[in-house]
Amino acid sequence: MQQISLLLASLPDGILLGFVYGVAAMGLTLIWGVMNVINLSHGPIIALGMFGTYLIFFKLGLNPYLGLFLVAPLGLLLGILIYVVAVHRVINAPHLSSLLATFSVNMIIIGLGTAAFTTSPYNVDFNMGSVSLGSTTLLGTRLIAALAAVIATGSLYLFLYRTRPGKYIRAVANNRSAAELMGIPSSRILALSFGLGTMLAAISGALIATFFPFSILSGGGYELKSFVIGVLGGLGNPVGALIGGLTLGVLEAVIPAFMETSWVPVIEFGLFILVLLVRPNGLFGAKQ
Amino acid sequence: MKNFQKYIGIIIPLLVIAGLLLYPAITGKAAARETAFTILKAIALASSLNILLGYTGYVSFGHIVFFGFGGYVGFYLLSTQGMSLWISILAGGLSSGILAFLLGKAILRLRGAYFALATIGVNEAMRAFINNFDLFGGPTGITLNFKAYLAYGGAAKALEMSFYVVGALAVLAIILSYIIRTSKFGLGLLAIRENEDAAEVMGVFAPDAKTWAYVLSAIIPGMIGVLFFFKNGNVEPHDAFPLHASIELLVMVMLGGQGTVLGPILGAFAYQGMRGYLVTSDFFKDIQLSVSGALLLIIVLFIPAGAIGWLRQRNAILRRVLA
Amino acid sequence: MTLLLQVQGVTKRFGGLQALTQVTFDLPKGQILGLIGPNGAGKTTLFNTINGVYHPEEGRILFKGQDVTNKMPYHLAKMGMARTHQIVRPLNELTVRENVMVGACFGHENQSLGKAAKIADEVLEFVGILNRADQLAGSLNVAQKKRLEMARALASHPHLLLLDEVLAGLNPSEIDGMIQMVLNIREQGITIIMIEHLMKAVMNVSDRIFVLDYGEQIAEGSPNEIVNHPKVIEAYLGDPKLAEQLMEEE
Numbered sequence: 001m002q003q004i005s006l007l008l009a010s011l012p013d014g015i016l017l018g019f020v021y022g023v024a025a026m027g028l029t030l031i032w033g034v035m036n037v038i039n040l041s042h043g044p045i046i047a048l049g050m051f052g053t054y055l056i057f058f059k060l061g062l063n064p065y066l067g068l069f070l071v072a073p074l075g076l077l078l079g080i081l082i083y084v085v086a087v088h089r090v091i092n093a094p095h096l097s098s099l100l101a102t103f104s105v106n107m108i109i110i111g112l113g114t115a116a117f118t119t120s121p122y123n124v125d126f127n128m129g130s131v132s133l134g135s136t137t138l139l140g141t142r143l144i145a146a147l148a149a150v151i152a153t154g155s156l157y158l159f160l161y162r163t164r165p166g167k168y169i170r171a172v173a174n175n176r177s178a179a180e181l182m183g184i185p186s187s188r189i190l191a192l193s194f195g196l197g198t199m200l201a202a203i204s205g206a207l208i209a210t211f212f213p214f215s216i217l218s219g220g221g222y223e224l225k226s227f228v229i230g231v232l233g234g235l236g237n238p239v240g241a242l243i244g245g246l247t248l249g250v251l252e253a254v255i256p257a258f259m260e261t262s263w264v265p266v267i268e269f270g271l272f273i274l275v276l277l278v279r280p281n282g283l284f285g286a287k288q
Numbered sequence: 289m290k291n292f293q294k295y296i297g298i299i300i301p302l303l304v305i306a307g308l309l310l311y312p313a314i315t316g317k318a319a320a321r322e323t324a325f326t327i328l329k330a331i332a333l334a335s336s337l338n339i340l341l342g343y344t345g346y347v348s349f350g351h352i353v354f355f356g357f358g359g360y361v362g363f364y365l366l367s368t369q370g371m372s373l374w375i376s377i378l379a380g381g382l383s384s385g386i387l388a389f390l391l392g393k394a395i396l397r398l399r400g401a402y403f404a405l406a407t408i409g410v411n412e413a414m415r416a417f418i419n420n421f422d423l424f425g426g427p428t429g430i431t432l433n434f435k436a437y438l439a440y441g442g443a444a445k446a447l448e449m450s451f452y453v454v455g456a457l458a459v460l461a462i463i464l465s466y467i468i469r470t471s472k473f474g475l476g477l478l479a480i481r482e483n484e485d486a487a488e489v490m491g492v493f494a495p496d497a498k499t500w501a502y503v504l505s506a507i508i509p510g511m512i513g514v515l516f517f518f519k520n521g522n523v524e525p526h527d528a529f530p531l532h533a534s535i536e537l538l539v540m541v542m543l544g545g546q547g548t549v550l551g552p553i554l555g556a557f558a559y560q561g562m563r564g565y566l567v568t569s570d571f572f573k574d575i576q577l578s579v580s581g582a583l584l585l586i587i588v589l590f591i592p593a594g595a596i597g598w599l600r601q602r603n604a605i606l607r608r609v610l611a
Numbered sequence: 612m613t614l615l616l617q618v619q620g621v622t623k624r625f626g627g628l629q630a631l632t633q634v635t636f637d638l639p640k641g642q643i644l645g646l647i648g649p650n651g652a653g654k655t656t657l658f659n660t661i662n663g664v665y666h667p668e669e670g671r672i673l674f675k676g677q678d679v680t681n682k683m684p685y686h687l688a689k690m691g692m693a694r695t696h697q698i699v700r701p702l703n704e705l706t707v708r709e710n711v712m713v714g715a716c717f718g719h720e721n722q723s724l725g726k727a728a729k730i731a732d733e734v735l736e737f738v739g740i741l742n743r744a745d746q747l748a749g750s751l752n753v754a755q756k757k758r759l760e761m762a763r764a765l766a767s768h769p770h771l772l773l774l775d776e777v778l779a780g781l782n783p784s785e786i787d788g789m790i791q792m793v794l795n796i797r798e799q800g801i802t803i804i805m806i807e808h809l810m811k812a813v814m815n816v817s818d819r820i821f822v823l824d825y826g827e828q829i830a831e832g833s834p835n836e837i838v839n840h841p842k843v844i845e846a847y848l849g850d851p852k853l854a855e856q857l858m859e860e861e
Contacts, residue, residue: 032401036401086585086589089589090588094345095400095401095404097588097592099401099404103581104581104584104585104588105585107580111577111581112578114574114577220531227405231405262427265412265413265415265416265419268416269409270413276398276402276409277395277406280402472716472723472727475716476717478704479702479717482702482705485684487702488683488685488688489664489693489694490693490717491689491718492685492717547704
């Protein structure tokens, strides 16, 4: 009985958090789906999103949610910059090259971030009240974050399916050389896709910052979670990423009711390896 | 002369090790021994990783798991079961080898980035598991009783001895790397690296060959782990499975040139040297990670074959000499 | 006459696509079998099924009297089967000699490195690129890469050699050289199946011809029988250019 009430209390929180995880993973999986690059600078970009919220809240005095409208375009531009400088030259090279290229971006961001913010934790004390549903209390910040995550997902979907650049992205993801033959400027589309991927990472970071303390190193953990989610949902499948994010959020809420919290990562990564081996296209279907 | 040319691929690496082993005695500084220890450890680890990465073409992002796991097993035997350092080191290497064998059967079926991701997962799962594993002390790890050093002539002697042992392990790693590189088994691995399907059609038993390459690349990291924790006197999950150390190893192999015997050695040397300089430099120390990152990016973008690989591509004679 | 290869009722599907349907033929030792058919007829799929890259849903394949239906490519290589690929697969970062040594080392003779190096030089001389031995394979041109494919396969001293469009992409003088090479290989007693689009070449070289269309065998016989076979003409009429070629050349 006690477990059930514990579950009821933590499950909604887990689901709300799952949406935000989903957005982070969507950024990773979008880049993989379009250009088969695992972006190892994903984590630090999430961390930059967190500091985006921090700076906007404390330095500009803006509401963090309004700040998203600043964080998102900056994330997009940063991603395009990273693509042009670090990724474009190795886009057709063996995987090791693109992995190390994005990892070097990771090192550069963390190095500069450490110089600017040190590695000590920051906190955005931002209260949006809470909503009570029977025995469970939902924090306002998490509710809004989940809502923002859903909006981000919906916008991405509309962009990919209803706009011309979005259709180009899907065409390039499907078959880059065929898309080029059709006159689609693939380099620009790849840059845009990378930008969108980092934009989603930055948005998720900005949202997480409203309810967890963070440092420049915090992105690493979310990057690993994004790997797990991406694989659960099928790498390259944005909708799968959202479902995977919810799965992870629920797992993180449910597992502690049965065993110690420290077992959560064991189960997460165990599941990750298992899915890679048994269903490398993810639990919810294949790429595209 | 002909013979000399034939063996130069192993003579140069061994001279490098000899130089490193003599370096502390020549300078007579204690800090020099620490520096040399770090470089020798990096050489042994990078040369081992090179067997899988450079020869076989499988990118392991979590290779440090063998350092941590073997190190834990050996250190447990040493500190809790009172076994000798030598047996513990062997046990550490053996257990890493067995882990690699079992893992290899499963994850070496994955190719490209999927394999790389799986190795990250394995490292993180292992770290999280050890964190919960009471026999190995859970999150607090294991600490060595100071008295254990007495068997080796006290702490100072034990530290000095560790230095020579790490040198011996580095030599072992290099000889192993050289033997594989110049063997028929190694030729099969190189064929797998270049085109696994074509290699299979030519008769290379790829699944077996890959598994053995994985095992051979895991044994020495396990042994190094035991020695390193013995020298430090304790082990914690956090120190045993640092993901960034895995990636640093990749960088070293890449820097010097993957798939060559000499490459990882030079890479380890250069990387550790550069890091040492950046960390201590007043100008760079705050952003040393950024500077390392920028250098790595330049290498990946412009000389992806690494220093030795770049030389080998340019000249047929160098190809023969720089194995 | 002993049968080297027996393909019995082999069927291969990819999802809903029927790539091979009930393919059956026997190949006696020492013969050259030409495998022809329009594009997409399943010729390369048949090669992949024979050498273990794919496993058939139905049917059996016997090599030297042994059932090899579910064997892997490396098992078949060890038993003495070698092949070339339509799209060449050089081991780019290895030297030309090392490429060929792989064939000798891991083929059915299981040579040591030293012996393999000698065989490599012999074979490279035979295919005419010995002067490139120390070059990286990636630096060869297409014709040289085709010769390298051939050399790698020959270095294993195979009993059965599968040649997948070794003439495609070569100029006329290179084609003549390659045809001569195929005939020389047969002189050494090696049994060959060759997929070829160039009708003239395949008709001149083959002892027998086997025709596939949409995964089904529509004809088998001597080159003369094949060119007059109504079904073959019909199949090739779907591909007018090839039909024309077929007529003109005879």
